[in-house]
Structure formats: structure tokens, C-alpha cells
Amino acid sequence: MTHPSSGRPVDDTAHAHDAEILSARWPTLHSQDYEANRLLRLAPAAEYERLAPHLETVRLTRRQLLYGPNEPIRYVYFPQTGVLSAISHLHENRAVEVGTIGNEGMLGLPVFLMSDRAPLEAVVHVPGVAKRVSADTFRELLHDCSEFHMVLHRYTLAFLTQVAQSAACNRVHSITERCARWLLMTHDRMQTDRFPLTQDLLAIMLGARRPGVSIAAAGLQSLGLIQYTRGRIAITDRKGLENAACECYGIVRQHLDRVLPPDAQPATPPASS
Amino acid sequence: MTHPSSGRPVDDTAHAHDAEILSARWPTLHSQDYEANRLLRLAPAAEYERLAPHLETVRLTRRQLLYGPNEPIRYVYFPQTGVLSAISHLHENRAVEVGTIGNEGMLGLPVFLMSDRAPLEAVVHVPGVAKRVSADTFRELLHDCSEFHMVLHRYTLAFLTQVAQSAACNRVHSITERCARWLLMTHDRMQTDRFPLTQDLLAIMLGARRPGVSIAAAGLQSLGLIQYTRGRIAITDRKGLENAACECYGIVRQHLDRVLPPDAQPATPPASS
DNA sequence: AGGGCAATGTCCGCCATCGAACGCAGGTCC
């Protein structure tokens, strides 16, 4: 099932049809070609080089559980593609997404924040590829990476902001608004307009019932904003979706891009100037 | 209106009747007597001493705005008594609390996290006293305080957990449950069973309407769990309240106490071993 | 081609909460 040859992604549970997504990218791990993950991209060259040998590229498959609530976190993930979710579980069967992680961020903040676990579950939402480091190695390496340390601080704040906004949003906004917001956030983290997503899953993400999401999604579709069939969804009118979504989308996005500009270079320049 | 003599708290808007709360405490800023704030308490002596000269004690008055959304944060606050709230503001008039801060924590995490602002508002909820440092000084001092740095990392995680839990809680639990939870969280941060609190304010905190809170509060009172009149509330049956509250209370509390034990000593022991 | 499952559409009754208003009472100030 896996393909244990040299540079290939480690993969426990891959489906064959996920493979083509990543065909172009992986053997060039630690050189200066474009790094898809925003955080790694913002690491200065020296610190990136230090990290690189310990980064392994793995494939993330749909619904894969990366860690459970209050379980020790064994790896820290830097997604290149795909989308992950941090999910809070309440008393049996109720579960709500509290945070979304894609190539703008990392999964495993608790490791950075001096703990080895958190009461959240991490699940793969949209399949993709990530680089990962073992938690222990990561902890050690951080000592010598002051610049990257700061990058992670900023990301921590951005993530905190996202979660905080969700707390308010979950209280105030309608299913349709939240649905639109969620789709936009996911779209931001994707390279294509089409991605796999069932309404079942979406319902959990939004902390709503599936029929409710069904209606909301049908509404958005009838407005021509999205289009979906059996677990595949396509964003067909982004502007329109932004209108349909609540303000929360813009607030979180702007804050993220302010503290971690998507096109910024590392503060200690690679070689020039 | 203020009292600019030597060690006295700076105070822009104090009401006279808040004064007795703090009569015993303030002139002994930087010595090793018991520090009321859990984070400062966990700082090793050397680092605490470095911080101490820059800490000024201020009085926090009810409804005082400590900073507004997206405003530069000028001070970092370590409450000794009283309770603060981080509030998310949505499109005009809707506002929801996303985090609570008392003597277990600090206000101004964005400063620690390499930013100078966040889209949250910070308001005093229950009057009290806090130590504060200017944001700039705090940033500088942090470089030399690696142990305290770690403490703050842990607190960041605890706060993140609290906010994440609120996101889920806000989506799922009833007003009564959230009301009970909120009272418990506040009670944890208080030294007494009675404190000022209007249902108006409580409604904002819970992101609900005032009449809704009125009913929930009346319910809790009729069960003998609390008691209130005109802006003063008393916790009369803590155990009972814990039963009435949702699981979120316990989850957040346990997580906090695990990453930052309330009675722990600084990791670099004062003199022994 | 047909069985079966996964994903979606839809219907019902119901309840918590909303939105907006009005009435009352305790405390404060003149």
C-alpha cells in the first residue's frame, strides 16, 4: 500500500487516486525552491536548513486522524496542500470544528507551546501532502531558531484569532453564513476550485445538523456560488461567496495576512543585500 | 481623581467603594511575598526581579476599556484580583466574549506573540487590581527571561484551549449551562463568593439576549445555586453550579491546571536541590 | 446488471432563543 522508496511520502492509508496531486513536488525537500508552506517559507535559510533534514513528507488522506484529544502529539505537521481541522469533542457524539489549518500554518501548536497534548482532535479534511517533524526533534531544534520562533509566535496569534472569531461566529451567525465562510477558508487553502467535501462533514465543521447544511448548501448552489455532487464541491463564484459569508471570514483572513504576509521573505535575507 | 503618591495604584476612573479590596497588598511589589498572579508566581526569582521594577500596580474599574479591537496594546496586565474579558465585536452592536482573564493569566498575549494588536476588545468585568508593564518594556525584558517565556507559552496554550472550548460551547450548549459555566470561571478568579455583575453584562458575555439570561439566572437562583440583587451576585452552592454547568468548565479548568499548576513553584528552584 | 452503500433532499413537530416592548422596583441624587 505504501511506497517505501527513497524520497517518497510515507503513507499508511492512501487511496490511489490521491497520488497525482503531488506528482511534481516532493524529492526536493530542503533546497531553496518555492516552499508551499507559509511558515516554512518565512524561516530564514539557515534555520530552514537546520530543520530540513528532519522534515519528512507524508501524504494526508481523507479523514485520517492525526491526533486525538488529550493524546500525546507525536508529530508536527506543515501542510503543503490539503486542509486539516482542529475539532473539539463534547459529551458523546457532539463535535465542533474550532480551527482550520492549511498551507498557511501548522498542526501541533501545543508542542511549540510547551505541552505535548491538547483537548482537541486533529483530522484531515481535504487530502494533501504535509511535511512533518517528530515533536521531540522539533522541540530541540527550536532552541536554535529564533527567527522561526517568532514566525511561530505570530502564527499562534493568528490561529488564536481564528478560534476566537469562531467562538463569536458560532454564537451569532446563521448556518448559511458560516457555511460560506467555511468554504472560503477552505478555498484559500486549496490550489483548485474543486475539492472533496461531504455535507455530513461540513455539518460537523459548522456544528450543525446535516439537513440544515443541506438546505444552506442548496441555497448557495441555487445562487450559483457553488456547485456540488456527491462529495465533491466546486467554488464557482468566489466574490459572491464572500458576500454571502459573515464578516468573520474577512477579519480572520486580514489578521492572518497582516501578521504573516503570504508573500513575505524571511527577515534575515537569504543571501542578498 | 487619581492618587499619584508613591506606590499607589494609578487609577483613572476609580469609584471610591472599590478601594478597600486592595488595602493590604500593594506597596510590596518586587519582593518574595506571595504573588497573587499565577504567571508571575511561576517566574523564577531572578527573572521576576528583572521584571519587578517595571511593574506598576493599577486599579481596574468596572467596565474600564483596557484596549479596543485593532488598537495598539500599550500595556500588558497581570491581574491580582478582578476579572477581565476578551470580547469579539461583530457588525455593530453584536458582541460576544471569547475569553476570560483573571489572576491565573495575563491580558495582552498579542504582545508576547509578536504583534501589537488583535481584533479583540479587552474590558474589565469585575473590578480589581493588576500589575502592568508597558508593551515595549515587556518585549525587551522577555529576551532575558527564558523560563518565564515558557510559562507564557503554556499560558498561551491554556488560553487557546479556553477560547476553543468556548467556540464549541457557544454552538452547542444552552444559556443556562453557559451561564453556570461562566459564573464558575469568574468565581475561580475571585477571592470572594460575592461580586458585582449585572445580567446585562452577563448577556453580552454569553452572546445571548438579556431576557434569556434573566430566565436562566432565575432558574439557577430558584435552585439555590446563586443569589443576586441589582448588580450583585453571590455563589451559594458551588457544587450545584458545577452540576448545572456544561463539561466545558471542567475541560478548560483541568487543562489550565495541568499546564500551569496553581501551587507550583518556578522550575528553576529558588535555592534547593 | 443488480445489490448495496454513501451522499443528498425533504418532511414533520417542537422547542429554545430571538426581537421588541412594557412594567416594576431598588437605589441615588437633588
Next chain:
DNA sequence: GGACCTGCGTTCGATGGCGGACATTGCCCT
């Protein structure tokens, strides 16, 4: 003592979303 404000209780209709169930429709598998 009276005016006033703030905090609390309560009412009414409206409604979004819940809980649970059932009917469809693609897609996959054999």
C-alpha cells in the same frame, strides 16, 4: 420627598435550527 436611572422580570409573536425519520439518487463493487 420626588425625579430619575439602572437593573430585573415578563409578556407576545416569530423563527431558525433541532431531532428524527424517510425517500431519492449516484457511485462502487461484485
